[in-house]
Amino acid sequence: MPSAQAAETTPPDPGPAGSFAWKGFNWEKRFWGGAPQYNRLFDSANVSNPDANGHVTLKLTNPTGQAPVAAEFQSTRHGFGYGTYSTIVAKNLSILQKEVVWGCLFTYDPLAEPGYNEIDLCEASAWGGGAAYGESWPVSQGHGYWFDATKPPGQGNNTVNFDVTASPITTHRMVWEPGKLTFETFAGEGFAGTLLKRTVLQGATVPVPAKEQVHFNLWVTGGGGGDPAHVKPESVVVRDFSFVPAAAAPPPAPVSAIKLSATTTKAKGVNTTTLKWSGATGTSVTLWINGVQKTVPNTGAYVNKSKGGAATAYKVCDTAGCSSVLSVVT
Template structure:
């Protein structure tokens, strides 16, 4: 009994000595466990892969290889986007064409992650999410892959709808397609309205530029077939009433050319926004090469403008009246460099506004073209 009593006293002593240490260890063990779990969670969070950026097309335009004469809206969403990233749109018509215009290649992403813009119609559509500083090509045989500034790509077939039949008029023995879609001709987007084009009882072509439902609209027609080398003759009534920003273009152009070289020969009547400028010029594109432009002053009255397009040679001439006669020449110029080779070029006649947003005011304006003639 004495031994048991001594053993109990020893156990009580040991328990009294161990009690505080055991309690402290338990407390430290909880803290250590909490620190370990926190570190583990922190490591997991730091190694978590952020979601991959993504772009979607949510509103798909109609499928129609209509090229440059028809427009519709296209919409979509982009996720995982960082500041400065934007959308580049393409529509396919044989090749991929940047949208909506070559000089406006980017579509901004809104704070709610949506984007919206207009596009010319095609059989397929593509939206590219790109890095800041990305320089997109205006025309592509195939879309780029991800990388080199392209973050994500979305493509979609166009919706099947009934074909849109463009307005066609008959003038001077030829069929002309009337433009109804916007263009960037003149440096700023211009809208076009087919009602601005008509033929009067004399058989003359009228092109008008005016406001329709709060939108400034222009006019343009283009031949439905290519004529190639030969003489293009335009008889135009007085253009002295044109304001500084109004421009009349008489030219040949291949709207479907697959490279970025402008295959275009121009007779242009405009002061290009400056009231005391010369009001006419001949151009072999690109215009920014000084040798490709010849400017002159076109007087009041009926004028005949001629372009003779030959291999490695483009000859321009403007004369008074509707008939070529002695002493009637106002201006002429011959270009022998950069002359395009015929492919699918067609003749165009268009009345549009040059950088109209910079004009202080605009007034309705109308141009009358009495005759078009082609001589092989």
């Protein structure tokens, strides 16, 4: 089955060996307890190995009927950074139980203060339903990130929520750039389906790369007035994951061999400045005179006539680079 996006080819760092290999990376099934599951119960058996189609299934179980057990898996690689993250998910979120949280693809570094470097591409929940507050919350999905995890939701994060649909399959994409995050969620498999939501978040609070890992999890929240102990089994199938790193920054322009010099000849009423440069290449060079651009033939010299009294700033550029600014008083 085609990927949502071409995966990183031979990743330079797939991460140490873990529970299984998938989509070019190594992954670890969570077996240890703790947050965010309200009763702190996780079981590695609730995450399947990739099946014949390359799909990974997360299961939320409740063996006793009153103590649900969560599922999570995470990359063993630390530090993905800027680039494009994509995933395809099989789950009708419109029937997600109100206490259940689908932690669809998110990056997370617990040691990156204060925001923990967490970016959530497609988290979905009704967060307990809101009955404890006399309200009725629908299941919604969110695009967002934490910029200060010491503050409560709505204060320490920047999130845009939107309604879920009954689409049995959704495709999600996130582009992480310096100071900018672009999220997209589509109905169906791939990017040809209906665009359900596009969110662009920008600003100084956008996380910067740290030692984040990629996570997927399925768990139960204890807040909002729901009945977390008695949730029924749920499952989500992750069909695909891909990561394409951002293109490397272009190398700096080469240092030009141009050397700029000027000779000023003073005559009555008119001062003449002759610019000379060495190392120029090509058929022409670009000359700046006090910030005004002019392209002149590559003769190695340029005569500029001006009346005296003010400093004139000159700079010349060719295909190899630019000279430093030369200031001449005529």
